[in-house]
Amino acid sequence: MTAELVRGQNHTLPQTRLEIRVSAGSPVVAGATLGDENGTVRGVEWIAHPGAHRLPGLEVSRQAAAGHRLAVDLEALPDEVHRVTVLLALPTGAGGPTRFGATAAPFVAVTGLDGTEIATFTLTGLDAESAVSALELYRRQGAWKVRAVGQGYAAGLAEMLADQGLAGAAELAASIQEAVARSLARSVAPPPPRTPEGDRVRHASGPSDAHPPTAPQPQPTAHPPTVHQPTAPQSATHPPSASQPQPTAHPSTAPQPTASQPQPTAHPPTGTGPGTQTAPAAPTAAGPINYAHPRRQHAAPPPPPPAAPSAEPGQAPQPVAGDATGWSMDERLYNQIWGMFEDLARSAAAYRSAVDFAESRMGQELDRSLSDPRNRIGGTGDRAREEARAKRDELIARAREVLDRDLAQLAAEAAVVEPALPAAYAGWDNPVWHAHRIPMELPMALRIGDLHLPERTDLRIPLLVRLPLERGIWVDSGRTASEAAALMDTDRLRRLAMETAVLHAARLLAVYPPGEFSVHVIDPAGSAAGSLAPLVDAGVLAGPPAAGPGGVASVLAHLTRRVDLVQMAVRAGAADALPPDLDTGEQLLVVNDFPHGFDDRAVTQLRYLADEGPSVGVHLLMVADREDASAYGPVLDPLWRSLLRITPVADNHLADPWVGHAWTYEPPATPPGSRVLEQVLAAVTAARRAAGR
Incomplete structure (x- = not known):
């Protein structure tokens, strides 16, 4: 059973490889410090934060977000580490709240790699604090436990770090906030948060047997585990309905709390990209979700159309254009494209994390084997190296198999979706532009280019920004x-x-x-x-x-x-x-x-x-x-x-709002020799004359 902790309460951890999931009412900075037997942080190299997000056995998010997943491998921590403290802080200069009392209470959950909750903690009672020590994992008599802390600091991140004995706390706090600002400046903003009505039909096949990665994966929705779990990287859920309230960058909702807990806010992390200008504030603890969208009634959108049947029993359904929820086909396609964007981000994150884990595990096994001088020479050492490399290669091959399956599925979906896109979402080479007529209503979004990852450069995701532009x-x-x-x-x-x-x-x-x-x-x-x-x-x-x-x-x-x-x-x-x-x-x-x-x-x-x-x-x-x-x-x-920075030539400078991958941005271009631009502008002129403008 899940232990619902209150401030000061502790609980024994049944395993040492964990995820810590954070959900907050507005974007927060998540980090963690390592402490010795006295709880002292010995230096900046013992702190994981957005500017240095990975330590041995610990990885945190690289950006401010309303949702985080931190990865912890307690066995991989240095021997002198006896405590891991999870920190939350409000980003400065981001236009958001400056104190935790002005936003929904943060919710923190410690889970296993399969998503099973071990302990949860809702940080209630915060007011003027802008930074808080949420919880700590600590070693006691050879066993690891988790304690709910909830200690807030009105003077912010610098005061919190100084309280843990860190010299130069103010300088480090400033550098962390600067790293967060840089991350926000390159992030693509997510669409509004998902709800049960906003998830599309999943096309993923059964769970994978790939080895669990150690790096944090993007947050799941507040539904049964249909998103990536570290043990089974697979296609992620699609994004929320576009008619839902808008929440930075860069991720997702918190684990589902029990009925006795306040409901955490279900925001993805906010980036600095364009979002929904007209959307209201996100729903808080109580009350129904408020769907609001210009020129639309206040009600939940209709469900998506049913997925096409599988070609063979046990196979994934055939992809369908517009299989997300929405009031119109445009809105469904918008949500579906964002879902494909999220799917690809999470699949790549799972694969990269699995590779990192395999490399780390190989290094640890070699260190243990070769720590005995007798094994450093002769056949024993060679066999140890070969076995470690073979295990690494096997893990990477299994992860790649899962990734290839997800990529093939997304490529098939892209092949169905691209021809069905309306002009506002379509590339300049799409035939839809040749029959384009100036609309009488503003579309939901606009395509400003394409994005891809190095794992498969031919799989392009349209980069859509909401209209009207927010930046x-x-x-x-x-x-x-x-x-x-x-x-x-x-x-x-x-x-x-x-x-x-x-x-x-x-x-x-x-x-x-x-x-x-x-x-x-x-x-x-x-x-x-x-x-x-x-x-x-x-x-x-x-x-x-x-x-x-x-x-x-x-x-x-x-x-x-x-x-x-x-x-x-x-x-x-x-x-x-x-x-x-x-x-x-x-x-x-x-x-x-x-x-x-x-x-x-x-x-x-x-x-x-x-x-x-x-x-x-x-x-x-x-x-x-x-x-x-x-x-x-x-x-x-x-x-x-x-401003949202884009480039006239391909460049990998944009970050997704869930994981923070560096995506290669491909600017729009008309086909060589095409006169589509002149045709479109002529249509604009004709429409203005017809309207007497």
């Missing part, structure tokens, strides 16, 4: 952006970056109803005239590209005024008082070659638009080399971090 986009035109960019000519790279921005702007124009989306362009030196030609020739821009200091100042003043007026109207509840000449439709500002042509006032206005614009429908699409802005020092760091 701007930065197309990095710098040669330091990636190895591929470093090999390119500077002028060609900048031209590619601007062409990428034009494709994004054109796609946005094509999926918004006529007259509800306007595009402004700032090109201070006029260097992007060739790239902008499709937009200019089609007559879809709000005005000619702004050039020179006067043009830059005029456009920024116009958009800043719009943000100010709409914000005041919203706060005063007086939308009818807006000036009649004010365009209340969504606005996109494309900025080329920043910061050239921008004075200090213009830079300040741009930062203002980046921070305040998305909430009132003004969005940024910047084409810039961050190195060019180095003269401004750190003053522009918040600007860069507020």
